[in-house]
Amino acid sequence: xxxxxxxxxxxxxxxxxxxxxxxxxxxxxxxxxxxxxxxxxxxxxxxxxxxxxxxxxxxxxxxxxxxxxxxxxxxxxxxxxxxxxxxxxxxxxxxxxxxxxxxxxxxxxxxxxxxxxxxxxxxxxxxxxxxxxxxxxxxxxxxxxxxxxxxxxxxxxxxxxxxxxxxxxxxxxxxxxxxxxxxxxxxxxxxxxxxxxxxxxxxxxxxxxxxxxxxxxxxxxxxxxxxxxxxxxxxxxxxxxxxxxxxxxxxxxxxxxxxxxxxxxxxxxxxxxxxxxxxxxxxxxxxxxxxxxxxxxxxxxxxxxxxxxxxxxxxxxxxxxxxxxxxxxxxxxxxxxxxxxxxxxxxxxxxxxxxxxxxxxxx
Amino acid sequence: xxxxxxxxxxxxxxxxxxxxxxxxxxxxxxxxxxxxxxxxxxxxxxxxxxxxxxxxxxxxxxxxxxxxxxxxxxxxxxxxxxxxxxxxxxxxxxxxxxxxxxxxxxxxxxxxxxxxxxxxxxxxxxxxxxxxxxxxxxxxxxxxxxxxxxxxxxxxxxxxxxxxxxxxxxxxxxxxxxxxxxxxxxxxxxxxxxxxxxxxxxxxxxxxxxxxxxxxxxxxxxxxxxxxxxxxxxxxxxxxxxxxxxxxxxxxxxxxx
Numbered sequence: 001x002x003x004x005x006x007x008x009x010x011x012x013x014x015x016x017x018x019x020x021x022x023x024x025x026x027x028x029x030x031x032x033x034x035x036x037x038x039x040x041x042x043x044x045x046x047x048x049x050x051x052x053x054x055x056x057x058x059x060x061x062x063x064x065x066x067x068x069x070x071x072x073x074x075x076x077x078x079x080x081x082x083x084x085x086x087x088x089x090x091x092x093x094x095x096x097x098x099x100x101x102x103x104x105x106x107x108x109x110x111x112x113x114x115x116x117x118x119x120x121x122x123x124x125x126x127x128x129x130x131x132x133x134x135x136x137x138x139x140x141x142x143x144x145x146x147x148x149x150x151x152x153x154x155x156x157x158x159x160x161x162x163x164x165x166x167x168x169x170x171x172x173x174x175x176x177x178x179x180x181x182x183x184x185x186x187x188x189x190x191x192x193x194x195x196x197x198x199x200x201x202x203x204x205x206x207x208x209x210x211x212x213x214x215x216x217x218x219x220x221x222x223x224x225x226x227x228x229x230x231x232x233x234x235x236x237x238x239x240x241x242x243x244x245x246x247x248x249x250x251x252x253x254x255x256x257x258x259x260x261x262x263x264x265x266x267x268x269x270x271x272x273x274x275x276x277x278x279x280x281x282x283x284x285x286x287x288x289x290x291x292x293x294x295x296x297x298x299x300x301x302x303x304x305x306x307x308x309x310x311x312x313x314x315x316x317x318x319x320x321x322x323x324x325x326x327x328x329x330x331x332x333x334x335x336x337x338x339x340x341x342x343x344x345x346x347x348x349x350x351x352x353x354x355x356x357x358x359x360x361x362x363x
Numbered sequence: 364x365x366x367x368x369x370x371x372x373x374x375x376x377x378x379x380x381x382x383x384x385x386x387x388x389x390x391x392x393x394x395x396x397x398x399x400x401x402x403x404x405x406x407x408x409x410x411x412x413x414x415x416x417x418x419x420x421x422x423x424x425x426x427x428x429x430x431x432x433x434x435x436x437x438x439x440x441x442x443x444x445x446x447x448x449x450x451x452x453x454x455x456x457x458x459x460x461x462x463x464x465x466x467x468x469x470x471x472x473x474x475x476x477x478x479x480x481x482x483x484x485x486x487x488x489x490x491x492x493x494x495x496x497x498x499x500x501x502x503x504x505x506x507x508x509x510x511x512x513x514x515x516x517x518x519x520x521x522x523x524x525x526x527x528x529x530x531x532x533x534x535x536x537x538x539x540x541x542x543x544x545x546x547x548x549x550x551x552x553x554x555x556x557x558x559x560x561x562x563x564x565x566x567x568x569x570x571x572x573x574x575x576x577x578x579x580x581x582x583x584x585x586x587x588x589x590x591x592x593x594x595x596x597x598x599x600x601x602x603x604x605x606x607x608x609x610x611x612x613x614x615x616x617x618x619x620x
Binding site: 010021032068069097098099101102106110199201205206293295 | 399416418473480564569577579580608
């Protein structure tokens with residue numbers, strides 16, 4: 001090989017590699033794209049079956065930030081996507097996957113997402129630091145949070161947790177809530193709090209920590225399926241006011257600028273959750289099909305959905321509706337404990353709680 | 364010749380095989396739960412079973428890596444040449460270059476996501492930020508260390524600044540450039556994965572995180588395996604390019620050994 005050929009080869013090979021990779025990427029995107037636009041199998045017996053897509057209308061793009069890897073809290077959204085109900089309302093809904101570093105609250109309040117999945121705890125904290133988001137629906141009307149220990153640990157009641165190690169996720173509200181649970185069972189409410197960047201259940205199993213905060217509709221069911229025996233202390237059984245979690249959130253700016261779009265979004269989303277409430281098995285299947293790689297154990301999704309569907313909404317109520325009484329319960333409790341700090345780190349004493357939620361897009 | 368070259372990898376092969384055996388036996392003997400630390404065979408098995416899903420993520424990560432590396436290489440070369448043009452430019456840019464490497468990217472990454480969104484851009488930029496530095500520094504050193512006799516010869520022949528750069532300095536800097544490139548390419552896949560960990564629609568980093576959150580450690584390891592193989596392949600490619608581009612350097616190196 002002469003010098004010129006060597007020069008061309010050493011520049012050409014990398015360029016060729018880039019072209020091949022870009023080609024593979026485009027090919028793969030196309031293959032994936034044709035897969036998702038498969039024929040919709042409409043479900044019957046739903047009030048929303050009447051939502052029909054008129055092919056000619058133009059779609060408005062909306063971005064929804066997820067709070068975690070896809071799970072049964074999100075089922076209604078995936079059902080509405082699967083059934084084309086967002087398209088029928090003129091919405092092209094894009095899901096932004098979970099990010100460990102950027103919460104949906106930040107994405108929503110910075111305008112990078114139109115709506116997101118959030119939590120009452122987070123909404124209260126956001127308001128305190130002047131990064132306001134508004135809850136536009138309660139996805140589940142009851143809090144299924146629980147503190148759990150391994151059955152083999154011998155820690156059988158919350159008051160046993162005094163002086164033990166709690167593996168948390170680094171949110172400000174955890175300490176006050178966990179302390180209150182222990183106190184309400186007759187303990188002192190003192191424990192060591194370490195923030196984990198790893199899965200709570202795995203940390204628990206490896207005996208590095210003594211107890212963690214999990215959701216009965218997911219981790220507890222997963223533990224049952226894996227044959228791990230747990231002691232479960234639901235926090236609402238130990239004096240913590242019940243509250244809505246998770247919630248759908250948006251920003252005050254979005255409410256002001258795009259109320260009609262939010263209304264349409266909520267119409268389709270309500271339909272999705274109503275369907276998931278009444279058809280747990282079919283809805284779980286849609287979730288599994290939409291996010292295959294997230295569910296190595298589809299049986300967990302089905303079991304979790306069976307647990308959660310009746311808890312989305314109480315009998316005789318409309319999905320998503322939020323009551324003033326509930327909204328004043330937990331936020332007031334957590335403010336009273338001094339567990340909510342403003343942007344400068346000082347505990348706050350009051351908050352305009354009524355600005356934190358609205359039902360206006362549900363009707 | 365070929366055989367001898369293969370035999371040179373012998374010790375590494377034996378060590379890796381021994382470590383893998385030890386790992387497999389340790390886990391099988393029940394020292395740790397397979398849910399927390401899966402065996403090597405289970406990892407390979409999981410990789411094969413889930414290849415249809417993992418392959419899509421792999422292509423995404425590879426795309427981010429090669430685009431980022433291309434950007435890093437061009438940026439590194441450009442910076443090195445700029446540093447070499449005048450000592451004034453060098454004094455102005457060099458401190459900035461060093462400072463750029465003291466920024467903890469882990470703190471910057473979430474901001475990049477907010478500024479640039481979930482798409483390809485933020486990952487390509489992250490890879491480029493990770494990788495341009497070793498290339499720029501190595502190449503700048505290479506350019507500076509051109510032989511004075513050669514420079515004097517070209518000057519006496521009234522060669523222009525660019526001719527000197529093209530005929531003597533750049534070819535002379537190539538061995539150093541490739542050293543920098545080898546370091547950079549080793550980081551590149553990790554850089555892309557880090558970017559995806561912060562937030563992505565697709566990619567090995569996202570897949571690792573999803574698998575982890577779903578409690579399937581074996582798939583996390585499968586993705587790690589793919590990452591390692593990708594990094595090694597890219598490293599191999601750079602070595603191959605070096606052989607093609609610098610036969611004289613390689614020949615001299617072999618003789619010296």
